[in-house]
Amino acid sequence: MSTILVADDDRGIRTVLSQALTRAGHEVRSTGTASTLWSWVTDGQGDLVITDVIMPDENGLDLIPRIKKIRPDLRIVVMSAQNTLLTAVKATERGAFEYLPKPFDLTEVVNVVRRALSLPRGNPTEGDHASEEDERLPLIGRSPAMQEIYRTLARLMNTDLTVMINGESGTGKELVARALHDYGKRRNGSFVAVNMGAIPRELIESELFGHEKGAFTGAHARSAGRFEQADGGTLFLDEIGDMPLEAQTRLLRVLQESEYTTVGGRQTLRANVRIIAATHRDLRQLIHQGLFREDLFYRLNVVPLRLPPLRERVEDIPELTRHFLHAVAEHDGLPPKVLEAPAMERLKKHRWSGNVRELENLVRRLAALYSQEVIGVEVIEAELSSSAPPILDEGDESAEGLSTKVERHLRHYFEAHGEALPPAGLHERISREVERPLISLCLEATRGNQIKAAQLLGLNRNTLRKKIRDLDIQVVRGVKG
Incomplete structure (x- = not known):
C-alpha cells in the first residue's frame, strides 16, 4: 500500500482527496501547512506528495526544489487555483510530476497518482528556473480549455519535439509559439518567425535556407536563411499550409536529416533548431487535394495543439x-x-x-x-x-444592394483582424465561407433535390456533388425548414 502525503490549507479539499485516494487503495496523511509536509518528507515518509501552491507558511512551489534535493525520486503533484501558464511552467520546471488546476476532477487525480506510482523511479534533475523578475503573462485565461493548453505547454517546454498549432485567425498561435520558446530550454537562442504565405513562391527556399552570392539574378551577396538565423533557437513556420509543394519537399529533407545546403551552395549546414508550425487551414483536406505532402504533415504533427476560438x-x-x-x-x-x-x-x-x-x-x-x-x-x-456583419434583407436581390452588403461584410472582416490579416489564400477562404451557406440554403429550398439545386445555382450536377463532398455539406432530403 502506497502512502500519499496531501498538503492543502482547505480542509474540504483535504477531506475529499483523502476519501478518494483511500477508496483507491492508498494510505493518506493530510496537513494544512508546508512545515508539516516538510517534516514528513525529511523523515522519509510518503511515496508521493500532493501539494497546494498557496499555504499559510510557505509557497508550495518553493518547497519542491528542497524536496527534490533530499528525495529526488519522490514524485510531486501540484494543485493550484492560480490557473496561469506561469504556474504550470514553474511547477514543471521545479520538478513537479504533474500540475492540476483547481477545481480538479477526482477521477483525474486518482489516475495521475496511479500513473506516478507505476512509472519506474528515475533520478530527474531540475530544469532551469524561470525568471522570477518577469511575471508578465504570455497567455491570458483560466477557462478549462486554456488550462489544458497550459498543461500541455508545460510538458513541452524543455523538449525539442516539433509542435503543430492549429487555430482560427486571431487565436494567438504566435503567442503560444513564443511561450514555448521563451520558457523552454532554447530560450537563450533566437526566436525566428516566418509566414509562409507572405513570401513569393520563387523566394521561399532562399528565405528559409539562405543563398550564396551569384546563386540567382539579384543575389549580389551571401544571405543567411531563417534556419541559420534561428540556430540554437526556435523557428516558427506560420501558415505552413500556404507553403508550395517544391519547398515542402526540401523542408521534409531537413526535418529527416537535420541538415541542409544554401541555394547555390555546396557546404552542408547543420539544422540546430526547434520547429514549431502553425496553420488555420485543414491540412488533411489539403493533403486530400494534393496541396500538402502527407509525409511532411506527419513530421510536423508530432504534437498537435489546437487553440480554441474565443467563442x-x-x-x-x-x-x-x-x-x-x-x-x-x-x-x-x-x-x-x-x-x-x-x-x-x-x-x-x-x-x-x-x-x-x-x-x-x-x-x-x-x-x-x-x-x-x-x-x-x-x-x-x-x-x-x-x-457586426450585415444581414441580407429578404427580397433584396438588386445587384447594388447585395454588392453593398457584401462590401460591408468584408469591411467588418478586415476590421476584426486588424493588421494581422492572412497574407495569402484570402480569396479561397472567403469563397468557401460564402459558398457553403449558399449551397446549403439552395439544398434546403429544393428539399435536398440536387438536380433542382444545381439548376438554381447554374452549376453542373457533378460539380455540385463535388462541392457538397468537399465542403462536407449534409443533404437532408424531403425536408424544408
Whole structure:
C-alpha cells in the first residue's frame, strides 16, 4: 500500500482527496501547512506528495526544489487555483510530476497518482528556473480549455519535439509559439518567425535556407536563411499550409536529416533548431487535394495543439478585457477605464469571428474614442452593432444592394483582424465561407433535390456533388425548414 502525503490549507479539499485516494487503495496523511509536509518528507515518509501552491507558511512551489534535493525520486503533484501558464511552467520546471488546476476532477487525480506510482523511479534533475523578475503573462485565461493548453505547454517546454498549432485567425498561435520558446530550454537562442504565405513562391527556399552570392539574378551577396538565423533557437513556420509543394519537399529533407545546403551552395549546414508550425487551414483536406505532402504533415504533427476560438472560452473574456484595458493605459498613455457588469456580459454574448484579436481591437477603440471612465452596455451595443456583419434583407436581390452588403461584410472582416490579416489564400477562404451557406440554403429550398439545386445555382450536377463532398455539406432530403 502506497502512502500519499496531501498538503492543502482547505480542509474540504483535504477531506475529499483523502476519501478518494483511500477508496483507491492508498494510505493518506493530510496537513494544512508546508512545515508539516516538510517534516514528513525529511523523515522519509510518503511515496508521493500532493501539494497546494498557496499555504499559510510557505509557497508550495518553493518547497519542491528542497524536496527534490533530499528525495529526488519522490514524485510531486501540484494543485493550484492560480490557473496561469506561469504556474504550470514553474511547477514543471521545479520538478513537479504533474500540475492540476483547481477545481480538479477526482477521477483525474486518482489516475495521475496511479500513473506516478507505476512509472519506474528515475533520478530527474531540475530544469532551469524561470525568471522570477518577469511575471508578465504570455497567455491570458483560466477557462478549462486554456488550462489544458497550459498543461500541455508545460510538458513541452524543455523538449525539442516539433509542435503543430492549429487555430482560427486571431487565436494567438504566435503567442503560444513564443511561450514555448521563451520558457523552454532554447530560450537563450533566437526566436525566428516566418509566414509562409507572405513570401513569393520563387523566394521561399532562399528565405528559409539562405543563398550564396551569384546563386540567382539579384543575389549580389551571401544571405543567411531563417534556419541559420534561428540556430540554437526556435523557428516558427506560420501558415505552413500556404507553403508550395517544391519547398515542402526540401523542408521534409531537413526535418529527416537535420541538415541542409544554401541555394547555390555546396557546404552542408547543420539544422540546430526547434520547429514549431502553425496553420488555420485543414491540412488533411489539403493533403486530400494534393496541396500538402502527407509525409511532411506527419513530421510536423508530432504534437498537435489546437487553440480554441474565443467563442469556446467566453469565461475568459472579462480577464482578457481587463488585461487589454490595462495594457492600453500603460503603454499608450490613455486614461484607465472599466466596464460595467452588463457591458461585460454583452461582450460574452458576441460571436467574435476575429477571436482575441477582434476583442483587443474593440478595447483599443473604447479606450481611444470614449471619454467616460466607466463604459456602459449602451456603448458596447453601439460598437458591436456598427461592426457586426450585415444581414441580407429578404427580397433584396438588386445587384447594388447585395454588392453593398457584401462590401460591408468584408469591411467588418478586415476590421476584426486588424493588421494581422492572412497574407495569402484570402480569396479561397472567403469563397468557401460564402459558398457553403449558399449551397446549403439552395439544398434546403429544393428539399435536398440536387438536380433542382444545381439548376438554381447554374452549376453542373457533378460539380455540385463535388462541392457538397468537399465542403462536407449534409443533404437532408424531403425536408424544408
